[in-house]
Amino acid sequence: APPPVELPFTHRTLDRLRSMPKVTIAQIEGMARGGGSEVALACDLRFAALGKAVFGQPEVAMGILPGAGGTYRLTRLLGRARACEVILSCADFSAEEAERLGWINRALPPAELGPYVERLAKRIASFPAVALAEAKRAIDAASHDVAAGLLAEQTAFERLMADPASQRIPRMHRFLELGCQTR
Numbered sequence: 001a002p003p004p005v006e007l008p009f010t011h012r013t014l015d016r017l018r019s020m021p022k023v024t025i026a027q028i029e030g031m032a033r034g035g036g037s038e039v040a041l042a043c044d045l046r047f048a049a050l051g052k053a054v055f056g057q058p059e060v061a062m063g064i065l066p067g068a069g070g071t072y073r074l075t076r077l078l079g080r081a082r083a084c085e086v087i088l089s090c091a092d093f094s095a096e097e098a099e100r101l102g103w104i105n106r107a108l109p110p111a112e113l114g115p116y117v118e119r120l121a122k123r124i125a126s127f128p129a130v131a132l133a134e135a136k137r138a139i140d141a142a143s144h145d146v147a148a149g150l151l152a153e154q155t156a157f158e159r160l161m162a163d164p165a166s167q168r169i170p171r172m173h174r175f176l177e178l179g180c181q182t183r
Helices: 009-019 035-042 070-078 080-089 095-101 110-125 129-141 146-162 168-177
Strands: 025-028 031-033 045-049 054-056 092-094 106-108
Touching (some): 009 035, 009 129, 025 035, 025 110, 031 035, 035 070, 045 095, 054 095, 070 080, 092 095, 106 110
Parallel strands (some): 031 054, 045 106
Antiparallel strands (some): 054 092
16 A cells, blocks of 8 residues: 655644644634635634625635635535535625535624634633543544545645646736735
8 A cells, every 4th residue: 555645734734723632713803715714614613703704715716726625624514515616606705604604603793703702712711621632532533534635635736736727826916916815
């Protein structure tokens, strides 16, 4: 059998958010498109501000695909058809839509978001760390092979990045010029 292929740095880094024994929470109050969405997807819990947060995976429009776990994690969260809608349409989704789809746990009014997330984080932090770690491990045990899914995504991403006919560079520059990503 061939030796196992190691996940690239980006996948290893983001997968640490999922697999670490601590609970990770994303609080989204702006644009989370592309890589920003993929960082949030790697967290255990995601909460967003109504009227402020915007989600999207615009990569296909730039000639690539979500390459930091987006295809794998969105498909697992939303199901295949909804993941196709998000990834293939390259459309933006409001916090309300993202909540309805299952992309985030909850969308709250901006003034309520911070206090809600802080209360939840404090509540979770009050529980025994070993119980939290074991609960996350048990939840992850119900998952498919994460590494295989991320490697399949990485292989497709690399093929697209190497395609000489791709128009990805001008499209990526245009995406950034339009301010389509919040730092």
